[in-house]
Amino acid sequence: MKGNQKLVGYIFEFAWILPSVAIPIAVISTVILTAFAVGIRVPDIAGRIEPLAINRTAPFNEPGVRELAPGKYEAIFIAETFMFTPSVIDLPVGSDVTFKVTSRDVIHGFKVIGTPVNMMVVPGQISKITVHFDKPGEYLVVCHEYCGAAHHTMSATVIVK
Numbered sequence: 001m002k003g004n005q006k007l008v009g010y011i012f013e014f015a016w017i018l019p020s021v022a023i024p025i026a027v028i029s030t031v032i033l034t035a036f037a038v039g040i041r042v043p044d045i046a047g048r049i050e051p052l053a054i055n056r057t058a059p060f061n062e063p064g065v066r067e068l069a070p071g072k073y074e075a076i077f078i079a080e081t082f083m084f085t086p087s088v089i090d091l092p093v094g095s096d097v098t099f100k101v102t103s104r105d106v107i108h109g110f111k112v113i114g115t116p117v118n119m120m121v122v123p124g125q126i127s128k129i130t131v132h133f134d135k136p137g138e139y140l141v142v143c144h145e146y147c148g149a150a151h152h153t154m155s156a157t158v159i160v161k
């Protein structure tokens with residue numbers, strides 16, 4: 001082989017190798033960027049609960065908001081066909097809120113529009129995620145797992161002011 005052909009060979013070889021290195025680097029960078037810069041997080045499993053005993057199991061025996069420390073809140077929700085309890089909560093702007101949600105019956109979803117809160121709610125499990133509310137407004141909470149005929153009506157509201 002002449003020197004020129006060899007050089008062309010190396011260039012083609014490099015052109016094929018480059019994407020196989022660049023694509024994984026791009027994927028990993030995107031994951032790191034979304035996790036740390038954009039704040040997308042995977043919800044935690046915060047324990048198990050007996051679905052039939054929700055009404056007498058703390059903290060789900062008292063759904064709603066409670067203040068844990070100055071600026072830190074816990075919001076306890078029960079999901080069931082086709083509603084969330086409570087249906088409305090109020091939070092002060094600038095607060096850190098840990099949502100803890102469980103289901104009484106089937107699999108539901110818990111998505112707070114405009115925030116990174118996006119969880120699956122599974123009977124027997126407690127789903128948990130913490131988020132910071134720095135903008136006042138009314139945030140719609142929707143169920144985004146198909147749970148039956150009135151799935152599309154299942155919602156709640158988080159009011160931040």
Ligand code: CUA
Nearest residue numbers: 108143147151
């Ligand atoms: Cu609950 Cu869909």
